[in-house]
Amino acid sequence: MSQVSMEDREKIMDVMSDKTLRGKFKSDPKQTLTDAGVTDSPEVEELSATMAQMSPQELEGIAKLNKKMVEMGMTEGGSSHLGRAV
Amino acid sequence: MTEFPGPRVTIGEGELLRRKLDVVLPELAGATQRFLADPRISDLYAEYLFSSHCIARASVPLMQTARERALGMGEEDPLGAALATYLAGHIVEEMGHDEWFLEDLDVLGWDRSEILARPPSATVASMVGAQYYWVLHYHPVALLGFLTALESHPPSRSLIDELISRTGHPPKAFRTLIEHADLDPHHTEELYGLLDDLPLTREQSTMLGLSGIHTLHMTAVSIEEMVGVAVSF
Numbered sequence: 001m002s003q004v005s006m007e008d009r010e011k012i013m014d015v016m017s018d019k020t021l022r023g024k025f026k027s028d029p030k031q032t033l034t035d036a037g038v039t040d041s042p043e044v045e046e047l048s049a050t051m052a053q054m055s056p057q058e059l060e061g062i063a064k065l066n067k068k069m070v071e072m073g074m075t076e077g078g079s080s081h082l083g084r085a086v
Numbered sequence: 087m088t089e090f091p092g093p094r095v096t097i098g099e100g101e102l103l104r105r106k107l108d109v110v111l112p113e114l115a116g117a118t119q120r121f122l123a124d125p126r127i128s129d130l131y132a133e134y135l136f137s138s139h140c141i142a143r144a145s146v147p148l149m150q151t152a153r154e155r156a157l158g159m160g161e162e163d164p165l166g167a168a169l170a171t172y173l174a175g176h177i178v179e180e181m182g183h184d185e186w187f188l189e190d191l192d193v194l195g196w197d198r199s200e201i202l203a204r205p206p207s208a209t210v211a212s213m214v215g216a217q218y219y220w221v222l223h224y225h226p227v228a229l230l231g232f233l234t235a236l237e238s239h240p241p242s243r244s245l246i247d248e249l250i251s252r253t254g255h256p257p258k259a260f261r262t263l264i265e266h267a268d269l270d271p272h273h274t275e276e277l278y279g280l281l282d283d284l285p286l287t288r289e290q291s292t293m294l295g296l297s298g299i300h301t302l303h304m305t306a307v308s309i310e311e312m313v314g315v316a317v318s319f
Binding site for chain 1: 102105106108109110111112113114115116117118119121122134138141142235236239240241242244245248288289291292295296299300302303305309315
């Protein structure tokens with residue numbers, strides 16, 4: 001899911017942040033995303049389904065992080081994560 | 087009241103939280119790439135252990151606080167008893183892990199008394215402190231977002247091998263990471279199972295997401311601070 005391009009992430013977030021588009025997504029997910037210019041893929045399908053479950057508060061945070069990642073020049077997720085072993 | 091125009095979730099809460107955390111993983115992946123590429127990686131690894139110790143030494147007291155709060159909610163709250171039972175077991179599992187970090191730092195020549203005297207960063211305080219706020223002033227279930235974010239994203243064995251190779255440090259200085267690469271997948275499965283069984287409201291589900299996302303974000307920021315791409319103090 002982290003392999004979805006930052007551009008497509010932003011477009012999906014735009015859909016989920018708009019009440020009307022989010023409603024359209026509920027009834028016809030694929031068409032709504034196509035209309036928004038998102039390239040269809042299994043990863044996009046999972047990401048959009050996940051974002052559809054997020055609250056506006058969560059989406060707002062994700063949008064800020066996405067902006068930061070774009071500004072830092074990240075194009076997609078890597079596979080190594082230096083998380084915290086606690 | 088938060089508005090949720092989207093469809094109601096049809097997957098388990100554990101899977102939903104995993105997916106939410108996946109959405110923000112690229113930030114941590116980017117920070118990790120910068121860390122691995124930094125020529126000062128030998129020194130940075132010790133700093134990483136230090137900040138990890140700062141988090142680890144807070145984890146058991148934090149869970150104890152959440153457990154007491156969960157017990158105090160009584161039978162009126164449908165989550166309290168299950169949460170308290172889970173935390174009682176997990177507290178035992180996590181006890182003493184902060185000591186492991188001190189032992190790894192000892193291998194690198196760090197003095198224990200100096201480690202304990204050094205003030206933890208504001209980022210670590212923000213990561214842990216946010217949990218205290220949510221646990222005490224919202225609901226102790228928030229802590230499961232923090233625990234899931236940490237337990238489900240420990241450094242993998244392949245990343246640990248890469249760190250050993252790049253830092254030139256002896257494998258003995260990586261004991262804590264190696265132990266957790268083996269232990270945490272089991273802990274994660276336990277957490278996902280618990281989340282699936284809890285009768286969460288939508289707002290509590292959101293709380294879990296915010297808590298987990300904040301934790302991963304702070305994890306990424308703490309690494310960015312080490313490599314100098316984020317402000318630290």
